[in-house]
Amino acid sequence: MLDAMTIRSLLDAIERYFDLMFDSDVTRFDEVFADSAQLHGLREGNLRLLTSREYEAALASNPSPKSKNAPRHQEVLLIDVASSTQALAKVRVRVDTIQYLDYLSYHRIGGAWLITAKSFHVEQRYEPTSGS
Numbered sequence: 001m002l003d004a005m006t007i008r009s010l011l012d013a014i015e016r017y018f019d020l021m022f023d024s025d026v027t028r029f030d031e032v033f034a035d036s037a038q039l040h041g042l043r044e045g046n047l048r049l050l051t052s053r054e055y056e057a058a059l060a061s062n063p064s065p066k067s068k069n070a071p072r073h074q075e076v077l078l079i080d081v082a083s084s085t086q087a088l089a090k091v092r093v094r095v096d097t098i099q100y101l102d103y104l105s106y107h108r109i110g111g112a113w114l115i116t117a118k119s120f121h122v123e124q125r126y127e128p129t130s131g132s
Helices: 004-023 026-031 052-061
Strands: 033-043 046-051 074-083 086-095 098-109 112-125
Touching: 004 026, 004 074, 004 086, 004 098, 004 112, 026 033, 026 052, 033 052, 046 052
Parallel strands: 033 112
Antiparallel strands: 033 046, 074 086, 086 098, 098 112
8 A cells, every 4th residue: 555645745746747848847857757758749640759868858949838928728637547657647738739649658767756657638729819
């Protein structure tokens, strides 16, 4: 049985992910993603694969949703904790004009929950607002 502190620390890690998706502050990237993480998803029917460093560069090169006054929407849909060192989270997060459904694989590395794999799905697109 897992203790409440393990669950709380995982929920805190998910919150750090949501914050990163909104403010794109890549100075905290290594607090969210493991260096070896890979991201997979379909874009226009083609499989897209990014390493964690490619994803970090993409975040750094675009204006953040926060800087564009874009709406913030996030929710945790499911958490499946395999052990005190491995878990899966299914989340919905809006990043500017795109709403994603993400599966985040977490491992506890050096005492911190880090994303080791992310599978993303574009669930919905929104029209840009005047702030976007």
